[in-house]
Amino acid sequence: MADQKASTSIEAVQSGLAAQGYIASRQIATAVYLSQQIEKPILVEGPAGVGKTELAKAIAAWRGMKMIRLQCYEGLDEAKALYEWKYAKQLLYTQILKDKLGEVLGGAQTLHAALNQLHDFGDVFFSKEFVEPRPLLQALEQPGGCVLLIDEIDKSDAEFESLLLEILSDFQVTIPELGTVSAITPPTVILTSNSERDLGDALKRRCLHLHIGFPEQRLEERIVESRVPGISQTLRRQMVGFIHEIRSLDLKKLPSVSETIDWARVLVLLQASELDTDIVKDTLNVLLKYEADIEAASPQVTTFIAKAARSNVFG
Amino acid sequence: MRENLHRFFRAARGVGVHVSPAESIDAMRAVKQVGFSDRAILRDSLLLTLAKSQDEKLALGDCFDLFFSQPEPPQDQAEASSENASQDADPPPSSEAAAETGEGQPPQELGPLAQMLLSQDRNAIAAAIASASGAASLSDIRYSTQRGIFSSRILDAMGLQRLRDDLDQLTATNPALAERLRAALDALREAVRDTVSQGLALYAREEAENLRNEILRNAPLARIERRQVAEMRALIRQIARRLRERYSKPRKRQRRGHLDVRRTLRRNAAWGGVPFLTAWKRKHRDRPKIVALCDVSGSVAQVSDFFLLLIHSLHEVVDDVRSFAFSSHLIEVSEILEKNSPEEAMAEIMSKVGFGSSDYGSSLVDFEKEFMSTLTPQTTVIVLGDARSNNLDPRADILRRISERSKRLVWLNPEGRLAWGFGDSEMPRYATFCTVVRQCATAQQLERAVSDIVATYQ
Numbered sequence: 100m101a102d103q104k105a106s107t108s109i110e111a112v113q114s115g116l117a118a119q120g121y122i123a124s125r126q127i128a129t130a131v132y133l134s135q136q137i138e139k140p141i142l143v144e145g146p147a148g149v150g151k152t153e154l155a156k157a158i159a160a161w162r163g164m165k166m167i168r169l170q171c172y173e174g175l176d177e178a179k180a181l182y183e184w185k186y187a188k189q190l191l192y193t194q195i196l197k198d199k200l201g202e203v204l205g206g207a208q209t210l211h212a213a214l215n216q217l218h219d220f221g222d223v224f225f226s227k228e229f230v231e232p233r234p235l236l237q238a239l240e241q242p243g244g245c246v247l248l249i250d251e252i253d254k255s256d257a258e259f260e261s262l263l264l265e266i267l268s269d270f271q272v273t274i275p276e277l278g279t280v281s282a283i284t285p286p287t288v289i290l291t292s293n294s295e296r297d298l299g300d301a302l303k304r305r306c307l308h309l310h311i312g313f314p315e316q317r318l319e320e321r322i323v324e325s326r327v328p329g330i331s332q333t334l335r336r337q338m339v340g341f342i343h344e345i346r347s348l349d350l351k352k353l354p355s356v357s358e359t360i361d362w363a364r365v366l367v368l369l370q371a372s373e374l375d376t377d378i379v380k381d382t383l384n385v386l387l388k389y390e391a392d393i394e395a396a397s398p399q400v401t402t403f404i405a406k407a408a409r410s411n412v413f414g
Numbered sequence: 415m416r417e418n419l420h421r422f423f424r425a426a427r428g429v430g431v432h433v434s435p436a437e438s439i440d441a442m443r444a445v446k447q448v449g450f451s452d453r454a455i456l457r458d459s460l461l462l463t464l465a466k467s468q469d470e471k472l473a474l475g476d477c478f479d480l481f482f483s484q485p486e487p488p489q490d491q492a493e494a495s496s497e498n499a500s501q502d503a504d505p506p507p508s509s510e511a512a513a514e515t516g517e518g519q520p521p522q523e524l525g526p527l528a529q530m531l532l533s534q535d536r537n538a539i540a541a542a543i544a545s546a547s548g549a550a551s552l553s554d555i556r557y558s559t560q561r562g563i564f565s566s567r568i569l570d571a572m573g574l575q576r577l578r579d580d581l582d583q584l585t586a587t588n589p590a591l592a593e594r595l596r597a598a599l600d601a602l603r604e605a606v607r608d609t610v611s612q613g614l615a616l617y618a619r620e621e622a623e624n625l626r627n628e629i630l631r632n633a634p635l636a637r638i639e640r641r642q643v644a645e646m647r648a649l650i651r652q653i654a655r656r657l658r659e660r661y662s663k664p665r666k667r668q669r670r671g672h673l674d675v676r677r678t679l680r681r682n683a684a685w686g687g688v689p690f691l692t693a694w695k696r697k698h699r700d701r702p703k704i705v706a707l708c709d710v711s712g713s714v715a716q717v718s719d720f721f722l723l724l725i726h727s728l729h730e731v732v733d734d735v736r737s738f739a740f741s742s743h744l745i746e747v748s749e750i751l752e753k754n755s756p757e758e759a760m761a762e763i764m765s766k767v768g769f770g771s772s773d774y775g776s777s778l779v780d781f782e783k784e785f786m787s788t789l790t791p792q793t794t795v796i797v798l799g800d801a802r803s804n805n806l807d808p809r810a811d812i813l814r815r816i817s818e819r820s821k822r823l824v825w826l827n828p829e830g831r832l833a834w835g836f837g838d839s840e841m842p843r844y845a846t847f848c849t850v851v852r853q854c855a856t857a858q859q860l861e862r863a864v865s866d867i868v869a870t871y872q
Contacts, residue, residue, distance in 0.1 A: 105448040
């Protein structure tokens with residue numbers, strides 16, 4: 100019975116994401132379903148522009164939840180990711196409350212007694228009101244749950260990874276002055292990485308590992324269809340076929356899905372009905388981002404167009 | 415089914431996917447959610463929870479396919495029995511007759527295995543094989559030579575003994591049925607053998623690889639066979655990675671140790687010598703600087719090949735390496751090694767200086783003339799060679815000067831200590847000027863030698 104439920108739920112995930120314009124492969128849908136069921140973060144790896152970040156956005160839109168995004172970079176630390184004390188506010192309040200403090204402490208005869216009275220205040224100035232929550236803490240404090248996107252985790256330092264471990268495994272953070280803050284509703288956590296450096300085993304162990312590669316031709320056609328509705332079917336097939344040929348070359352940066360979509364938009368704007376050598380050569384810079392790559396690809400354009408057209412006939 | 419999953423985790427470890435207990439718990443939870451009915455979803459779920467990189471995903475995917483493609487139990491049983499029947503030149507008991515007898519005949523006194531075989535219940539047989547291989551702990555299989563013993567263990571667990579008794583009895587009472595049973599038994603043996611082979615492929619891979627690497631590590635480098643060279647290269651790369659991991663970690667040792675009184679006083683002069691800012695004595699650590707002189711003549715060439723490969727793949731740890739190759743004269747090869755793949759580099763080096771008879775004297779002269787200035791008091795000089803100079807002048811005096819200019823002079827000799835000094839070996843004479851002389855014939859010795867050299871800079 101559970102089996103039946105699982106496959107229908109996975110399909111539900113797929114169609115739900117599709118409604119947000121994100122065409123997910125079954126593997127992606129399985130990952131999203133499982134992360135929800137066993138409450139684990141997903142670590143998404145893959146080349147740039149295959150829709151890693153889009154996945155998080157689509158999940159948030161589909162479930163109608165808020166998305167909180169933490170963009171990682173070198174030097175990102177606790178104060179920017181987790182929480183910070185509002186120093187200015189603390190200072191301001193001590194100034195404003197100076198009189199009040201004097202009043203309270205006025206009764207004390209000795210320094211010792213004053214200190215004791217001061218203790219009675221408790222840690223007024225280190226209470227929740229003075230904490231500035233940063234993305235990670237914000238995510239834990241959302242009453243209805245949220246999608247927490249930790250983008251490009253590989254760009255951050257190795258120390259930052261360790262900071263994440265507590266959140267990823269238990270959905271809680273410990274603030275020394277306040278104690279442990281647990282999530283009201285466990286957020287859906289998506290981490291993305293471009294494999295710029297190897298992530299630690301401890302981090303990987305806590306996540307479901309999803310690798311999104313370049314999609315198959317059919318899937319990519321569907322993606323283009325949903326993202327660029329104005330494009331004709333023949334052109335769509337041809338251009339996707341052409342891009343798959345380009346990906347077989349040894350290039351510095353292979354065109355990924357986002358480039359495909361951009362190119363489709365450009366072709367629609369130029370009102371092309373079919374691929375031909377001129378239009379491809381004119382718009383090659385949309386696909387390829389390095390001069391060397393364009394030079395390497397240019398001589399092949401005609402053959403690739405022919406191939407794409409041929410596969411079109413048989414496919 | 416939980417048993418099966420546990421066996422799958424073991425198989426996964428066999429293909430090099432690290433499955434920790436925590437991960438196996440996750441996988442269990444995931445599988446509980448998705449169930450077993452849809453194999454593709456099961457596969458995806460296991461890949462998601464267990465594999466943590468693209469390589470692991472590929473390996474685990476293959477492992478999954480192998481694991482869940484259990485060899486079919488005697489599927490051609492019916493054909494086999496009918497074939498047998500026709501061989502008997504006895505056409506009437508064809509498949510129908512067999513089915514008939516199969517249903518009607520197996521008398522009660524036959525053992526369960528015989529009945530199972532005769533009734534050709536494929537699923538029951540598969541289940542029996544699976545449970546028997548569990549009982550025989552097939553997942554402990556390690557070497558291909560164990561196949562026989564595991565097959566017989568599984569068959570024993572299935573009740574072969576009883577089946578034999580039945581067979582003996584039947585040959586007397588019902589020869590036709592006995593014949594059929596015998597054919598079925600053969601098919602069963604085959605199925606069990608397949609199961610065991612599959613088990614071997616699943617569970618023994620890691621062990622077999624470890625064993626092979628262990629043998630390879632201790633094999634004399636100079637004498638390994640051509641087909642092993644590629645494996646050896648992979649092993650050397652592994653060693654390089656290990657050394658890199660061990661030595662490339664940034665060490666935060668700067669603020670420890672003793673107060674630098676002189677610098678502290680100077681720095682705090684503005685406050686009348688009250689030490690607001692402290693200065694600490696820092697341990698000065700040199701980056702490794704290595705100059706390698708490699709003999710590439712005949713027997714030593716292969717060792718130098720691997721040595722150079724190792725040194726140059728350590729560039730994260732050792733950023734200043736200069737390599738020289740010689741047999742009858744000496745040239746610098748650092749650039750060749752850095753620009754080309756190992757195979758091409760070695761081919762190029764060999765075409766330039768290789769295949770000559772070694773002349774240590776004139777090679778040392780070449781070195782002194784052109785490259786003596788590269789040596790600094792921080793340099794470790796490594797000479798790799800057998801010190802067999804064909805009775806030519808060894809010029810040990812140059813080696814003495816090299817030793818004086820450098821931090822350390824290490825001589826790695828592929829020959830055993832016993833051979834030093836015999837024949838044209840000049841080793842004893844050179845050894846007096848070396849900081850360390852060690853034998854270096856196998857990958858393991860090579861690793862230790864390089865590890866020691868790098869460690870002196872830490």
